[in-house]
Amino acid sequence: MEQDVLPVGLERDARHLVTLEPGKAVLTRRNLVSAAASLAASGALGAAPGKAAAETIPSRPEWQQRPGAELMSPPYGAPSARESQVIRRARHGSPPPPTNYAGISLTPHQNLYGIVTPGGLHYERHHSGVPDIDPDQHRLLVHGLVERPLIFTMDDLTRFPSVSRLHFLECSGNTPTWGVPKPGLTVQDTHGLLSCSEWTGVPLATVLAEAGVRPEGKWLLAEGGDAAALTRSIPIEKAFDDALLVYAQNGERLRPEQGYPLRLLLPGFEGNTSIKWLRRLKIGTAPFQTRWETSKYSLVLPDQTIRQFDFVMDAKSVITSPSGGQSLKGTGFHEISGLAWSGRGKITRVEVSTDGGTSWHDAALQEPVLSKCLTRFRFPWQWEGAPARLASRSTDASGYVQPSRAALESIRDGRSYYHNNAIQTWAVAANGSVVNA
C-alpha cells in the first residue's frame, strides 16, 4: 500500500470534495525529506516530526475501501482490541495471594492520560472476592449513638440531595518499594494502587443528621457487605466534613468491584477506609479497634511503637511517561508527564528533575487542579542521549513537600510498607531504555 509518491488518487477518492484540484498536492519522497530537514533545522521539537515527514501516506488504506463493522458498536462499548495490553493485573514478582478471593489489581498508568481512570481499569483490593449484591435487597443500617436508628434502601438514599466530585483513591499499600529498587518494575507495579474517578453520592453528613448523632458520638464504624465484613473506624469529624455515600462513579452506577451498589468515600484517606458494599454505620465513643486497624493498616515506627489511624495520604507524585519498561524513541523533544495528588487538598506545585534530584524545575499543572484529586503535570524535555535520572516532587496546599526515599526511610521501620510517598526515580540509559531506580 505504501507508495513513493502521494497519488492524486487521494483526492479523487475523496469524492465529496468539489473544489480540490488534482495534481496540486503531489508530494515526492524528496520534498518530504526536504520538509523534514527544514523542520529539524528549526529545532522546535527536535527529531519527532521530522521522522514523520520521511514517510509517505497510503492512497486509501484498507479500512477506507469498505464500510466498517456492519452493525453499530455494542450497546455498551469497549476499547479497541488493539489496546488489549492496557489492562489491570497483579504486581510483577509478587507471590500469589493465599486464596483466590483476596488480592489486588493495578491500574496501568503507563498507558493512561489525563486524570480520569476508566471504570474498567480502576485498581482493586479485595479481601473476600467481589459479592454480587442485589441493590433492591441492599440496606444501610445507621445505629449506635444516634437519636433515631435508621435503615435505608438504595431508593431512599438516592432521594437525598447528591453531590459529584472528582477524587483520587489510593491504597495505603501503594508503592511497597522500600530498600534496593528492582529495575524491572513499571509504574503499574509501583503506583498502580491509585485511581481517580468522578464520584456521585449523598453527603454522609446529611444521613447522619437524619439519624441524629448524640454528643458523645465521636467515632463511626463502617462495615462492608462482603464476606470479609471489612470494618474501619472513622473520626466523626471526617464523617461530617466531606465523606460521601457513593452510588455512582464516572457517570454510571458503581462497578461491582468498587462496591456496587453503595460505598463509603473518604476523600484523601487511605483507600481501605472507603468501605465498599457498605451495609452498616455505627456511632461510638472511640475507635472500635477492628483487626483491620490492629493487625493491618497500622505503621511500625523505628522505635517499635505503632502508629494507628494514619488516615491521610500525603502529597505524592510520579512520572508516568517515560516510566519503567518504556523506551525513548530517539533523542530530541520528549514531554515528561505524570500525576500528583495529596489527601490534604490541592497540589500547588510539581517540580521535575532530570538529573536525579540535583536540580529541580517547575512543571506545568493541567487545569482543573482540584482538591484531593489527581493533577496531571507536564514538563518539556530535550534529551541529548546521555543517561538521565527522572524524578518528580509535589507540594500541596498545606505546604508539605514530598520527601526523598532516604528521608522517608529514616523515619520508618522497613517492616511497615504503608504510606510510602517517597520521590520515585526512573533511570534513562543511553539507549533510551527506562528502568525503576
Place this chain on the structure above:
Amino acid sequence: MEQDVLPVGLERDARHLVTLEPGKAVLTRRNLVSAAASLAASGALGAAPGKAAAETIPSRPEWQQRPGAELMSPPYGAPSARESQVIRRARHGSPPPPTNYAGISLTPHQNLYGIVTPGGLHYERHHSGVPDIDPDQHRLLVHGLVERPLIFTMDDLTRFPSVSRLHFLECSGNTPTWGVPKPGLTVQDTHGLLSCSEWTGVPLATVLAEAGVRPEGKWLLAEGGDAAALTRSIPIEKAFDDALLVYAQNGERLRPEQGYPLRLLLPGFEGNTSIKWLRRLKIGTAPFQTRWETSKYSLVLPDQTIRQFDFVMDAKSVITSPSGGQSLKGTGFHEISGLAWSGRGKITRVEVSTDGGTSWHDAALQEPVLSKCLTRFRFPWQWEGAPARLASRSTDASGYVQPSRAALESIRDGRSYYHNNAIQTWAVAANGSVVNA
C-alpha cells in the same frame, strides 16, 4: 431473610468487631416505625427516609455468607449485570437507518450522574460504520497552503506536548423534537446525542505551526479515515484557538467508535466537525463546500435562505431526573437534577421552573464549572402531589439565555431540525408519572 427484629447475630457475625456489645442494637419494627414517624414529623426531607426506617435489615444477606467471585474481576472491568438496562440505543420511534452502516446511538442520561460519560455509553453517529484502523499504519497528512507538507505517524503526534480537557460533544441533530411533543420520549431520545469526556491530545495549533500555514490559508479541510471520508471545512481561527488532535478519552486511548486512533476535537462546535479517524488536514483559502455542508448540516431559515457553517452549539440544558419515562415515588422531597452546557464558554446560571415557565428559581451549579463542558445542576423540590411542569433554562458567559421552544421555532424553518437548543419541559402527573411535554 427479612426478619421482624434486627438480630444480635448481626453483631456476632461481624466477627472482627471486638468492642461491640450484642443486644444493644436491637431494633424492633415498632421503634423503627416510631423513628420513621419522628423523621416525618421533622419534615426535613419529606417521606424519603421514613420509608427506609419502616423496614428491617437482614441479619446476613446471602452475599455475605460466602466469598464473592473466586477470581479477580476481569482485567478490563464492566458494569454490574444488574445494570444491563443502562445502554445506548437508537431513538424510539425512529425509522431504521437506510443501511446497517449508518446510524446513531444515544447516551442514557436518565441513568447517569455527574458530568463524565463513561466511554461505553458515549453517543455515536456513523456514516459508514466503525473502521478497524491499525494505529501503526495510520497517518495524518497536513498539506495545502503550508510551507512544509507533513505526514505524521501516531508515535510522531504523541511526541508533541499534550493537553487534557473536559469537553462536551453534541450532535447538531440532538433534540430533533420540533412540533407537537411526543409524550413517550425519554431524555435519551430527546438529548442522547450529547456526551462529555476528558479528552487528551495535541493542540492543532502546534502541528499547524510545524507545517507553517501560509498567510492566505483561511480554512482547513478535515477528512475522516472511514469509508464515508466525512469532510468538513473549519475556519483557521478555530484551528489556532482550542482545536485538539485527540488520541485519548477518559484516560485511555480513544474508543473505536470515537475515532480510534485519532480524531479532531473542536470544543463547542457541532459534533460532526470533530472528524473521527482523522487522516487529512488541508489548508485552503475558503470553505471547501463538501456535501456534508451543502446537502447536510446546514439550516433552512423561514425566508428560505440557507445558513451554512453554523458551528457553535448555543447554551442549552435539560433536566435528567426526573425525566420522561420515570416516575416519582411518593410526595415530598425530590432533587431535580440535570445538565447545562454552551459552546461559547462556561455556564453562568441555570434556572428551574416547576410550573411550566411561569416562575423560575436558581439551581445550584456543581463545581467544577468548566468551559464548553457539561455542568451538573441541582434544585431541591418539595412535590405536594399536584401535576407539575418541570423545565430548566441556562445562561452562558456570553450572556445568551436558552430560548423557549416557541421563540426558537419562530426564527427557524421546521424542515431543518438542527441546533434545537429550546427549553425542554417534562410533565409530572398526579400519579407521579413523567412524560415529554
